Every structure is written in structure tokens, then in C-alpha cells.
Amino acid sequence: MxxxxxxxxxxxxxxxxxxxxxxxxxxxxxxxxxxxxxxxxxxxxxxxxxxxxxxxxxxxxxxxxxxxxxxxxxxxxxxxxxxxxxxxxxxxxxxxxxxxxxxxxxxxxxxxxxxxxxxxxxxxxxxxxxxxxxxxxxxxxxxxxxxxxAHSNRNEEKDLHSAEDYLNEGQKLAMATKSVLGKNLLNSIQNSGPEGALAFCNERAIPLTDSMAQVLEASIKRVSDKNRNPTNLANKEELDYIQKAKLELANTGSIKPSIYQQGNQWIGYYPILTNDMCLKCHGSMDSDIDSKTLSVINERYPMDKAIGYKSNELRGIWVIEMAK
Ligand code: HEC
Ligand code: HEC
Structure with a gap:
């Protein structure tokens, strides 16, 4: 061999x-x-x-x-x-x-x-x-x-003015972070199944987003109204957006991101929707999440609220804070 x-x-x-x-x-x-x-x-x-x-x-x-x-x-x-x-x-x-x-x-x-x-x-x-x-x-x-x-601003001088500029910049940061998390999650599911990937998420999801934020010079977090990790609970402003976004999704089939100014910062909200892959860990306890995975979730996140989702539902939002 x-x-x-x-x-x-x-x-x-x-x-x-x-x-x-x-x-x-x-x-x-x-x-x-x-x-x-x-x-x-x-x-x-x-x-x-x-x-x-x-x-x-x-x-x-x-x-x-x-x-x-x-x-x-x-x-x-x-x-x-x-x-x-x-x-x-x-x-x-x-x-x-x-x-x-x-x-x-x-x-x-x-x-x-x-x-x-x-x-x-x-x-x-x-x-x-x-x-x-x-x-x-x-x-x-x-x-x-x-x-x-070194080269990040080589082709496009970052010259942001309008709310729309910041909205788009925030979108890029959210997508870049999402692709890192998504790829790593997928790989660890492939390598060690959802229950193994869970360990990866638990220990690494946060430092991963943090180090990405360092590179991009912005702060990035994921929050939810039905959070798994206690530190990811949405605050009042975020919850307001999440409620409106859920209605928008039900009525129009999609959600627009949102941006506002606070002090010397722009704060952007970007929806996080579920797909089939998410259901292995965030879906129905009876039909989607296997029993091994479920017992690891219960052990690590005794306060977990992040289950019972179907595909294409609002799982949470990216919150991107950018300095003006
Ligand atoms: C999810 C975390 C993670 C990401 C993302 C990642 N690496 Fe790694 N990489 C590791 C770890 C852990 C090691 C050390 C263990 C090893 O060598 O396999 C490593 C080792 C390496 C090595 C040394 C391999 C060896 O053992 O000879 C190279 C080269 C490397 N990484 C390149 C890259 C490049 C290029 C990228 C981006 C395309 C990347 N890595 C992204 C985790 C990561
Ligand atoms: C392998 C299991 C697994 C899969 C698959 C998975 N997640 Fe998670 N998810 C977790 C774990 C574990 C946490 C808690 C991470 C932490 O401690 O920060 C989490 C946290 C989150 C959070 C942060 C809010 C919270 O509840 O703490 C969001 C948002 C999220 N996941 C969305 C998704 C989406 C969208 C998908 C599909 C693209 C997905 N997850 C797939 C295990 C998973």
C-alpha cells in the first residue's frame, strides 16, 4: 500500500x-x-x-x-x-x-x-x-x-464616502469571513463528521473570525436571536433588525442588509441564512441532527437555542463595525 x-x-x-x-x-x-x-x-x-x-x-x-x-x-x-x-x-x-x-x-x-x-x-x-x-x-x-x-489597496484606493460604500465594504468583509468559516466547517465535517466538526466550531469559530478581523481592520461578529454560544446573543438593536428581516424574508423571499452610523463608526448588519448543510447541527432534533452530534451539542452548549431550523431561514446576522 x-x-x-x-x-x-x-x-x-x-x-x-x-x-x-x-x-x-x-x-x-x-x-x-x-x-x-x-x-x-x-x-x-x-x-x-x-x-x-x-x-x-x-x-x-x-x-x-x-x-x-x-x-x-x-x-x-x-x-x-x-x-x-x-x-x-x-x-x-x-x-x-x-x-x-x-x-x-x-x-x-x-x-x-x-x-x-x-x-x-x-x-x-x-x-x-x-x-x-x-x-x-x-x-x-x-x-x-x-x-x-501590502497590496490590498493597490488597485482600488479605499476612498469610502457614502453609506452605500460602507455597506458594500462590510458585505465584502462578511463574505470573506463566511467563506473561511464555511470551508473549514465543510472540511471538518468531511474529515470527522458533524460531531467532530462541532469540536472545531466550539474551539475555533471565534479566534478564526477575530484573526480575520485583524487583517481586515474591522470588527466582525456573528449574533443570533436563538444563539448556541451564550456570547453570541443579539443585543436590542440587532434583535430589532432580526425581527424586521424575518418579516421581509417571509414577504419578499430575501433580506436587505442594513447600515447605520454610531459615533465614529459605521455598523453593518448582514443576514445569515441556513442551507441544508447547516441542518446537521441546527436542524430538527428528530430528523436532521444525529444522536452523537446532539449529545455533544448538549454537553458543550447546555443553553443551546440554535436548533429546529429549516433551510433558507434567518439563522443570525454578521455585525461588522468599521471605523470612519
Ligand atoms: C483551518 C486552519 C488552517 C488554514 C485555513 C490554513 N492552514 Fe496551513 N496549516 C494549518 C496547520 C494546523 C498546520 C500545521 C500542521 C501541518 O503541517 O499540517 C499547517 C501547515 C501548513 C504548511 C506546512 C505543511 C507541512 O507540514 O509541511 C503549509 C505550507 C501551509 N499550512 C500553508 C497554508 C496555506 C498556503 C493556506 C491558505 C491557502 C493555509 N495553510 C491555510 C492550518 C491551516
Ligand atoms: C458541525 C456543526 C455545525 C454546522 C454544520 C453548522 N454550525 Fe453553526 N454553529 C455550530 C456551533 C458549535 C456553534 C457555536 C460556535 C461558537 O461557540 O461560537 C455555531 C454557531 C453559529 C452561529 C453563531 C450564533 C450562535 O448560535 O452561537 C451562526 C450564525 C451559525 N452557527 C450559523 C450556521 C450556518 C448558517 C450554518 C450552515 C451554513 C451552520 N451554522 C452550520 C455548529 C455548526
Whole structure:
């Protein structure tokens, strides 16, 4: 068995190497206009890599989190291990994207990190996306403070004026955070079933959103009128919005987000709707939530109110606070 695994693995590595060298060759040949367009392709790759890294890597590999809050080694430490073992960019990118495509102790360069934090979950990106990510990491000084903000305003100077600008900005922050939580939840359900994923949510849901908020320089929380975690209970203003939003959903089939000013802040509310995946942990006790999952929920959240949902119901809201 281990042999069979190694053969497919080697083939895969070979394929990536071949592909990467083809790309490299096509970069080196050609006249100057072609080179120029290749240059912007490289730029696009970095931009793509940068977006994925800030939206979906830093949440666990936070450059800022203190040692206890950390969910994974910071990226500069990861980069150091990969650079020490792989000199050229091509070898670096191959090794990293091979690991990321299918995290395993066989392809790991950091077995101690696996002992300490557990194996990294599979995040479900394509090989091309991982190559862009690895190439971005290779070419960026990860030890430089603030690297994760470096290009964020490069293409669009953040020049927010109207309520609508802030409403849209808040929406982006909410969606970026949602995609991190959603992907991680899905992966842990796939890897260890809903009852295993529950442990992940319980321990990690909050630090995850916090570290994302650090990167995006805004505060982000999830609240609900029927909360599971006692700290996620909506306050009076939030409850007012939730009540109105439920009526709106019933009457029109959708919910508009909302934004208002308070002191020197803009505060945005964005609906969180359920889908079928949510019901495994927030659905009916009789038909959706299996008994193992239910007993873990009862044990961890004795005050849980977050059950009995169907698909496409308002489960709660994102609350995004942004400095003016
Ligand atoms: C849900 C948390 C989480 C997210 C999100 C995450 N990682 Fe990880 N990562 C880990 C953990 C935990 C480890 C340490 C254990 C290990 O090596 O598998 C790790 C290890 C790694 C390693 C070293 C692998 C090795 O053992 O050789 C690389 C490279 C890496 N991550 C890159 C990334 C990149 C790039 C992203 C974004 C696309 C990312 N990680 C997103 C949790 C995460
Ligand atoms: C694997 C089980 C699981 C699944 C699946 C799941 N959740 Fe949760 N959810 C939890 C747990 C556990 C908490 C409490 C997390 C915490 O302690 O902060 C939670 C909390 C929340 C909260 C914060 C408010 C509260 O009740 O504490 C919202 C909103 C939420 N979930 C929405 C969703 C949505 C929407 C989906 C589907 C896309 C979903 N959840 C899927 C387990 C799950």
C-alpha cells in the first residue's frame, strides 16, 4: 500500500514539474511585448495568491496572534522550512502545492507542527490556485510587518464616502469571513463528521473570525436571536433588525442588509441564512441532527437555542463595525 501511494505521488510531482517548466519556458522565450504581457500575468498570479492568503490562510497562520491563540505556525516559519529544503522557486512551489492539494504527513516538511496543531485541513482549492499562493509566499517577505496589507489597496484606493460604500465594504468583509468559516466547517465535517466538526466550531469559530478581523481592520461578529454560544446573543438593536428581516424574508423571499452610523463608526448588519448543510447541527432534533452530534451539542452548549431550523431561514446576522 505505501508503495502504491508513493508511485501516484511521484507521478503527480512529475506532472507538476513538467507543467511548471513548460510555463517557465514560455516565459523566457518571445519578444518584448510578449514578455510584458507575461509580466502582467505574473502580477495577476501574485494578486490571486495574495487574495487567497489574506482571506483564507492568515485566519489560521496569523502573523499577529500570540502563541496560545495560534491555530498554526505563522507563515514566515512555514516559508523558512520550505526555503531550507527547496532552493528554486519551482521546487518550492511544487512542494508546497503538493502538500496543500492533499495534506498528509508523508508530504509534510513540518512533522512537529502536525504533532502540535494537528494536520492542516484540505481547503478545496485547485492546484493552480495553490501554485499562485505558493509563488506569492515565495516572492513576499513574510517577516516584514504588515506584509498582509501590502497590496490590498493597490488597485482600488479605499476612498469610502457614502453609506452605500460602507455597506458594500462590510458585505465584502462578511463574505470573506463566511467563506473561511464555511470551508473549514465543510472540511471538518468531511474529515470527522458533524460531531467532530462541532469540536472545531466550539474551539475555533471565534479566534478564526477575530484573526480575520485583524487583517481586515474591522470588527466582525456573528449574533443570533436563538444563539448556541451564550456570547453570541443579539443585543436590542440587532434583535430589532432580526425581527424586521424575518418579516421581509417571509414577504419578499430575501433580506436587505442594513447600515447605520454610531459615533465614529459605521455598523453593518448582514443576514445569515441556513442551507441544508447547516441542518446537521441546527436542524430538527428528530430528523436532521444525529444522536452523537446532539449529545455533544448538549454537553458543550447546555443553553443551546440554535436548533429546529429549516433551510433558507434567518439563522443570525454578521455585525461588522468599521471605523470612519
Ligand atoms: C483551518 C486552519 C488552517 C488554514 C485555513 C490554513 N492552514 Fe496551513 N496549516 C494549518 C496547520 C494546523 C498546520 C500545521 C500542521 C501541518 O503541517 O499540517 C499547517 C501547515 C501548513 C504548511 C506546512 C505543511 C507541512 O507540514 O509541511 C503549509 C505550507 C501551509 N499550512 C500553508 C497554508 C496555506 C498556503 C493556506 C491558505 C491557502 C493555509 N495553510 C491555510 C492550518 C491551516
Ligand atoms: C458541525 C456543526 C455545525 C454546522 C454544520 C453548522 N454550525 Fe453553526 N454553529 C455550530 C456551533 C458549535 C456553534 C457555536 C460556535 C461558537 O461557540 O461560537 C455555531 C454557531 C453559529 C452561529 C453563531 C450564533 C450562535 O448560535 O452561537 C451562526 C450564525 C451559525 N452557527 C450559523 C450556521 C450556518 C448558517 C450554518 C450552515 C451554513 C451552520 N451554522 C452550520 C455548529 C455548526
Amino acid at each position: 505505501p508503495c502504491a501511494f508513493m508511485i501516484t505521488n511521484t507521478r503527480f510531482v512529475f506532472f507538476t514539474v513538467a507543467l511548471a517548466s513548460m510555463l517557465l519556458q514560455s516565459c523566457n522565450s518571445g519578444n518584448s511585448t510578449e514578455n510584458q504581457s507575461k509580466y502582467s500575468e505574473t502580477e495577476q498570479t501574485y494578486q490571486k495568491g495574495f487574495e487567497i492568503v489574506t482571506q483564507n490562510c492568515v485566519s489560521c497562520h496569523s502573523p499577529n496572534a500570540n502563541a496560545e491563540a495560534r491555530l498554526a505556525p505563522p507563515l514566515f516559519a512555514v516559508k523558512k522550512h520550505y526555503s531550507e529544503n527547496h532552493e528554486t522557486e519551482k521546487a518550492f512551489v511544487d512542494a508546497m502545492s503538493t502538500f496543500l492539494t492533499k495534506p498528509s504527513s508523508e508530504s509534510s516538511l513540518m512533522p512537529h507542527a502536525i504533532d502540535k496543531f494537528g494536520l492542516m485541513p484540505n481547503l478545496g482549492y485547485t492546484k493552480e490556485q495553490y501554485a499562485a499562493v505558493a509563488s506569492y509566499i515565495y516572492n513576499t517577505d513574510m517577516e516584514k510587518p504588515g506584509w498582509h496589507k
